[in-house]
Amino acid sequence: MNIIADGGFESPPATAGGFTSYNGGTSLGPWRVLNGGVDQYGAGFVNTVEGSQAVELNLLNPGGVEQTLLTTPGQTYTVSYLLSGFPGYQPGDGGPAVKTGEVLINGQAADTFSFDVTGKSMTNMGWVRREFTFVANSSSTTVSFVSTTPGNYGPAIDDVQVRADCSTTPSQQPIDPASCNALTRTGQGLLVPRTDYTGLTGGRPPAIGTERSVDIDVRVDGDCPRNVTIGARLTPVFGEAVSPGVDVSPVPVDQWTAVPGAQVSLDEPGVYEVTAVIRGQFNSPAGVDTDAWMTGRLFNVTTGQELPNTETLIIYRRETQVPAIGTTATTFAYVTVTSPTVIRVEVVKRLLRGRFLNAYVWSDREGRTKIGYKKIND
Numbered sequence: 001m002n003i004i005a006d007g008g009f010e011s012p013p014a015t016a017g018g019f020t021s022y023n024g025g026t027s028l029g030p031w032r033v034l035n036g037g038v039d040q041y042g043a044g045f046v047n048t049v050e051g052s053q054a055v056e057l058n059l060l061n062p063g064g065v066e067q068t069l070l071t072t073p074g075q076t077y078t079v080s081y082l083l084s085g086f087p088g089y090q091p092g093d094g095g096p097a098v099k100t101g102e103v104l105i106n107g108q109a110a111d112t113f114s115f116d117v118t119g120k121s122m123t124n125m126g127w128v129r130r131e132f133t134f135v136a137n138s139s140s141t142t143v144s145f146v147s148t149t150p151g152n153y154g155p156a157i158d159d160v161q162v163r164a165d166c167s168t169t170p171s172q173q174p175i176d177p178a179s180c181n182a183l184t185r186t187g188q189g190l191l192v193p194r195t196d197y198t199g200l201t202g203g204r205p206p207a208i209g210t211e212r213s214v215d216i217d218v219r220v221d222g223d224c225p226r227n228v229t230i231g232a233r234l235t236p237v238f239g240e241a242v243s244p245g246v247d248v249s250p251v252p253v254d255q256w257t258a259v260p261g262a263q264v265s266l267d268e269p270g271v272y273e274v275t276a277v278i279r280g281q282f283n284s285p286a287g288v289d290t291d292a293w294m295t296g297r298l299f300n301v302t303t304g305q306e307l308p309n310t311e312t313l314i315i316y317r318r319e320t321q322v323p324a325i326g327t328t329a330t331t332f333a334y335v336t337v338t339s340p341t342v343i344r345v346e347v348v349k350r351l352l353r354g355r356f357l358n359a360y361v362w363s364d365r366e367g368r369t370k371i372g373y374k375k376i377n378d
């Protein structure tokens with residue numbers, strides 16, 4: 001933020017096409033006029049590059065302008081201004097070719113300037129920008145532009161700006177040299193800590209979506225200093241599906257059949273743990289020697305293949321006494337998914353001898369048949 005008031009000398013209006021003179025000890029807008037006084041150029045008198053007015057630091061003798069600013073001790077400020085000089089109405093009648101002067105900070109010379117008007121004219125002033133920095137040592141700083149050129153044709157200035165320099169740390173505040181301090185002073189400036197996110201799909205944060213298995217939480221507290229807290233939260237993708245049960249009596253022996261409702265879709269790439277609980281029951285005629293069983297498995301509907309090693313024996317019966325029996329079995333698998341994949345529960349009836357009266361996959365309050373999944377890795 002520019003803390004100088006009217007650094008362009010645009011107010012009050014000076015005589016258009018000419019100039020208005022101010023003696024030392026008077027005020028020119030927010031500026032105090034020093035020493036021999038100044039001439040404020042009006043619109044159209046000389047060519048300007050900021051607004052239409054500027055100031056020459058000589059009225060008839062060397063003068064100047066100054067302004068007092070509120071400053072922060074230890075803070076570095078940059079002073080920037082446009083410099084030219086009155087070249088004369090005709091070539092060669094402008095007094096000394098080299099116009100000189102100084103910028104004072106609280107009375108101490110902080111910048112010495114000179115401008116050669118040779119080849120310049122009132123319509124070609126050749127404004128150049130100059131800059132210097134200073135470190136404030138009190139809460140009040142006076143910035144003075146004074147001419148050191150004799151006579152009535154002196155240096156001219158315009159567009160004065162004073163800004164706190166946020167790109168550098170105030171030099172009176174040393175950097176903590178502790179090794180844990182990642183802020184480092186380098187030849188190019190301060191090296192500031194930076195965090196790069198890698199290994200994430202979907203671009204850099206905040207593109208991380210809710211479908212990810214790990215959420216990155218970022219909390220920002222304060223503005224200066226700004227504290228950024230980053231944490232990770234494990235939120236696995238998960239789900240389940242419960243079957244209402246099914247009568248598999250009509251299904252031929254040795255034919256696998258899907259259990260309705262016991263099916264899930266693994267939509268996001270990654271590794272999943274898939275678990276199924278299958279409750280079965282079948283009845284055989286009393287007194288008939290029966291050797292029969294029911295087996296379940298997990299089946300990949302998308303690829304049309306059984307998930308290897310997921311067969312689980314639900315019921316095995318080899319006797320004549322018990323007419324009906326029901327038990328529950330579980331199975332699980334780790335499934336690597338690269339594109340959306342549907343997994344379901346299937347069962348099969350086997351029969352060596354005897355016969356089934358009927359057979360069911362059950363799901364009631366005494367035991368559900370269901371399938372669940374939980375993502376465990378990307």
Ligand SMILES: [Ca+2]
Binds near residue numbers: 008010048050054
């Ligand atoms: Ca101006």
Ligand SMILES: [Ca+2]
Binds near residue numbers: 039056058060152154
């Ligand atoms: Ca003058």
